[in-house]
Amino acid sequence: MAVLNEALTEALQNAPVRPIGDINIRITDLPPDFDKPLSETTVESVHGLFSTTGVVTAQTQVYPLLKIGLFKCRQCKSETEMPQLTERVRKPLACPQCGRKDWELLEAKSKFVNLQRLEIQEPIENVQSYEKARKIIVSAESDICNIAYPGECIVTGK
16 A cells, blocks of 8 residues: 555656645455455465455554654754654664764654554354454554444455
8 A cells, every 4th residue: 555655646746736635545345356254364465455354352542653754863963854664763874964873853844644553353253163263453544543443343445
């Protein structure tokens, strides 16, 4: 999804009219061959595109996730943007101006989005009596935080 968001943002940079605010791409109405029960998910499928049905069993609070950090060199005061690919904050390796590695994150000038984790469990009617219901943790970002609550049945990708 991040690749699609970046491609759209890049394409719109040269557009005569620019959108106000963020653009989020959501893929819906996946064909039936993308449906996968939680019991059949693997590492490969979790990092790919698929649709599943489950019951939300837990959720975290919504918290900020750094997407683009703006860092200021403490030595020469130059500023460098650093895209963040994970939840762990990555600082630039060295200042392009002075070569130092002493950075300060300028939070007010950095880009954050909302992040929430949801635990989703297989619907109990899909579990054999001798099996344990499977669970996965999914991330909800930006505008899709706080739209699903424990006890609700959700379908991803639909």
